[in-house]
Structures are given as C-alpha cells and as structure tokens.
Amino acid sequence: MAKTLIFGHKSPDTDTICSALVYADLKKELGTDAEPMRLGPVNKETQYALDHFGVEAPAYMEKVDKDVDDVILVDHNEFQQSVDNINDVRISEVIDHHRISNFETKEPLYFRVEPVGCTATILNKMHKENGVVVSRKNAGLLLSAIMSDSLLLQSPTCTQVDVDAAHELADIAGVDLETYGLEMLKAGADVSDKSAHD
Amino acid sequence: MAKTLIFGHKSPDTDTICSALVYADLKKELGTDAEPMRLGPVNKETQYALDHFGVEAPAYMEKVDKDVDDVILVDHNEFQQSVDNINDVRISEVIDHHRISNFETKEPLYFRVEPVGCTATILNKMHKENGVVVSRKNAGLLLSAIMSDSLLLQSPTCTQVDVDAAHELADIAGVDLETYGLEMLKAGADVSDKSAHD
Ligand SMILES: [Mn+2]
Ligand SMILES: [Mn+2]
Ligand SMILES: [Mn+2]
Ligand SMILES: [Mn+2]
Numbered sequence: 001m002a003k004t005l006i007f008g009h010k011s012p013d014t015d016t017i018c019s020a021l022v023y024a025d026l027k028k029e030l031g032t033d034a035e036p037m038r039l040g041p042v043n044k045e046t047q048y049a050l051d052h053f054g055v056e057a058p059a060y061m062e063k064v065d066k067d068v069d070d071v072i073l074v075d076h077n078e079f080q081q082s083v084d085n086i087n088d089v090r091i092s093e094v095i096d097h098h099r100i101s102n103f104e105t106k107e108p109l110y111f112r113v114e115p116v117g118c119t120a121t122i123l124n125k126m127h128k129e130n131g132v133v134v135s136r137k138n139a140g141l142l143l144s145a146i147m148s149d150s151l152l153l154q155s156p157t158c159t160q161v162d163v164d165a166a167h168e169l170a171d172i173a174g175v176d177l178e179t180y181g182l183e184m185l186k187a188g189a190d191v192s193d194k195s196a197h198d
Numbered sequence: 199m200a201k202t203l204i205f206g207h208k209s210p211d212t213d214t215i216c217s218a219l220v221y222a223d224l225k226k227e228l229g230t231d232a233e234p235m236r237l238g239p240v241n242k243e244t245q246y247a248l249d250h251f252g253v254e255a256p257a258y259m260e261k262v263d264k265d266v267d268d269v270i271l272v273d274h275n276e277f278q279q280s281v282d283n284i285n286d287v288r289i290s291e292v293i294d295h296h297r298i299s300n301f302e303t304k305e306p307l308y309f310r311v312e313p314v315g316c317t318a319t320i321l322n323k324m325h326k327e328n329g330v331v332v333s334r335k336n337a338g339l340l341l342s343a344i345m346s347d348s349l350l351l352q353s354p355t356c357t358q359v360d361v362d363a364a365h366e367l368a369d370i371a372g373v374d375l376e377t378y379g380l381e382m383l384k385a386g387a388d389v390s391d392k393s394a395h396d
Contacts (some may be wrong), residue, residue, distance in 0.1 A: 075218055097306055098306055099302075099303045099304060099305055099307070100298075100301055100302060100303050100307070101302045101303070102296075102302075103298055103301070104298060104299045104300075105295055105297045105299070106296050107313075108295055108296055108297050108311065108312075108313040108355075109297070109298070109311065110310070110312055110313055111298060111309060111310070111311040111312075112310055112311075113306065113307065113308070113309040113310075114227060114306075114309075115305075115307055115308055117305040129327070134287060148209070157306075174396050193380055
C-alpha cells in the first residue's frame with residue numbers, strides 16, 4: 001500500500017476518478033509515492049473515458065488503512081462526502097472547486113480551492129506550475145473530467161479557464177473536443193440495462 | 199469605500215497587517231479595486247516595520263459596510279478570528295497558512311492555504327506567479343512578516359520556502375536580514391510603557 005492515497009468523493013463522477021488518477025501520476029513525477037483510490041463504483045460515462053484512453057480504474061477502498069501516512073482529497077472537501085474514517089487520517093492536501101463546508105484539520109495543510117468548473121482544470125494548471133508535461137492519456141482523462149463537469153462547456157459553473165484548458169487538452173489527447181465529449185456523455189446516458197425490461 | 203476589502207485577524211500581528219497591505223497592492227496591479235483594512239490596533243513591532251519602510255497602516259474597521267462587494271481574508275480563516283459580521287459578507291478569497299476550522303461558504307471561492315510559516319511567503323510566490331515585481335517597500339513589509347512569524351527564522355513552523363523568501367526579500371528591501379529582524383522584534387518587546395511604573 002502506498003504511503004499517500006488520493007481519492008475523490010463517494011458516488012464518484014468522471015472528475016473525481018480522473019483527477020485522482022492524474023494527480024497520483026503528477027505526485028509520483030514530483031517524488032511522492034501516491035496511489036489513486038475510489039470510494040464507489042465507476043459509472044458508465046467514466047468507464048467510457050477510461051476505455052477510450054486505455055487506463056485502469058483506481059482500486060476500490062471502503063476505508064483508509066492504518067498504515068497509510070496521509071491522504072489527498074480531490075474534487076470534494078466536505079467530510080460527509082469523503083471516506084467514512086476521514087476523521088482518523090491525516091489530510092495533507094485538498095484540490096477542489098466546490099464551496100467549503102464541514103472541513104477541519106488539526107494542522108496546516110495544502111488546501112487549494114479555485115472557483116473554476118472542474119478539479120481537472122486546476123490539475124492542468126498545476127502541471128504547468130511544476131513544469132511537468134501532461135501525457136496523452138492524462139490529457140484525455142483531464143479533458144473527460146472537464147467535458148463532464150461542464151456538460152460540454154455549457155454549464156453555468158464553466159469558466160474561460162475551463163474552456164481554455166479543454167482546448168489545450170484536446171490537442172494533446174488528439175481528439176475532437178465536441179465529438180469526443182458528446183460520445184462520452186452519451187455513454188453515460190446509456191439506458192440499455194433498463195431497456196431490456198421496458 | 200473600495201469594492202473589495204482585504205484584512206487579517208483580530209489582534210493584528212505583523213503578518214496580518216503587512217499581508218493585507220501588500221496583497222491589496224498586488225490586487226490593484228492585477229486590476230481589482232482592493233483596500234487593506236485592520237480589525238484592531240497596530241502593535242509596536244508592526245509599527246516599527248511600517249515606519250522603517252515609510253508605509254501607512256491600513257484603516258481600522260469595526261465591521262464590513264453594506265456597500266462592500268466582497269472581502270479577502272489573509273492570515274486567518276476561522277470565523278471567530280475574523281470581523282464580527284463575517285457571516286453577512288461574500289468571501290471571494292482566503293490566503294493563509296493556518297489549519298482550517300470553522301470556515302464555511304455558500305459558494306466556491308479562491309481558497310489558498312499552504313503549510314508554510316507565514317502568509318507573506320505565499321504572497322511572495324503569488325507575485326512571481328503573476329509576473330509582478332515586488333517593490334522595495336513591499337519587500338520590506340513581507341520580510342517583516344516572515345521575520346515576525348518565524349521568530350527570526352527559528353520557529354518550528356518555519357520552512358525552507360520561508361527562509362528562501364526572506365533572503366530574496368531582504369535583497370530587494372536593501373536591509374540586512376538579521377540586523378533588521380532583531381531590531382524589529384526588539385521594538386515589539388519594548389516595555390517602556392510599563393517600566394515607568396515598575
Ligand atoms: Mn465531482
Ligand atoms: Mn468536479
Ligand atoms: Mn497572524
Ligand atoms: Mn501568519
């Protein structure tokens with residue numbers, strides 16, 4: 001088990017899963033032994049993104065093991081959205097874009113919340129700040145997160161920073177932003193499980 | 199009255215006062231009409247720093263006026279350390295280095311807490327990120343804040359980032375770091391008010 005675990009919220013969405021995966025890679029690049037985890041099942045939209053870019057989902061975790069040194073929260077900060085034993089672990093970082101509520105630590109930490117539409121947008125910025133190039137796969141994951149959270153760049157929470165990041169990342173990932181985003185959202189809206197009975 | 203007010207905690211220390219002053223200048227440089235404020239009296243140590251670099255203290259404020267658009271908190275995040283009517287105002291940003299507790303917003307914001315020894319250290323970094331050169335006066339204020347919070351770079355909360363920032367800023371401010379820092383701390387420890395009666 002890695003010393004540092006990175007995970008997003010319960011009922012994971014594409015931003016939560018992809019941000020955990022990509023941030024773990026960035027941390028490793030910067031010398032921290034970090035492992036991405038998830039707190040629930042991968043939904044169909046996210047699975048489409050993972051399959052498209054050939055990436056494995058993070059491992060599922062019910063609670064944080066005792067031998068873990070610290071955890072990093074992405075895409076959430078409210079404790080009730082986090083792992084059940086969040087009160088027993090040391091949180092070293094939070095990277096998020098939501099309002100802040102029900103969050104508390106005993107010690108200082110690196111806490112970065114920005115008013116943008118997606119955690120992936122902040123991670124794209126953090127690669128630049130650290131002079132790390134985003135790989136093709138990771139660009140695909142970050143793009144997927146942005147297209148998901150922003151509903152194809154249309155949601156009211158979507159900012160110009162998200163739009164710019166999405167275009168940059170689509171170039172690196174080698175996909176057409178509109179076409180890929182729409183296919184991904186459609187995969188998530190797929191009701192074939194249900195339709196057999198309807 | 200400016201649209202955006204920037205202030206630190208009650209019982210202001212040197213980091214709280216200097217960070218409010220310097221961040222207001224940076225925000226203005228970046229196009230936001232921001233005004234530094236303070237929630238209590240300027241202590242002797244801080245006054246020494248302000249006098250040394252020829253800077254006026256921020257204006258005193260008991261509570262935030264109704265015509266203020268939003269506020270930026272520096273050097274604190276806990277509501278009980280902030281202005282009395284903090285629950286009635288929109289917080290657009292927090293720049294701090296303390297643990298997070300008793301903080302909550304309805305909306306997303308820019309919330310930046312880093313595990314360093316001083317808010318001024320983060321502000322020094324933010325100047326670089328935005329390509330803004332720190333003026334001589336502002337370098338003096340940021341240096342004063344770091345020397346104060348870190349007790350001349352000796353406190354356990356002081357990190358290498360703080361030490362590096364202090365040396366950089368002392369160069370710009372044109373002072374000897376040790377000599378200046380010691381004089382400033384001595385000014386703060388001055389007990390002449392009391393000694394007349396002892
Ligand atoms: Mn999410
Ligand atoms: Mn998100
Ligand atoms: Mn302080
Ligand atoms: Mn401080």
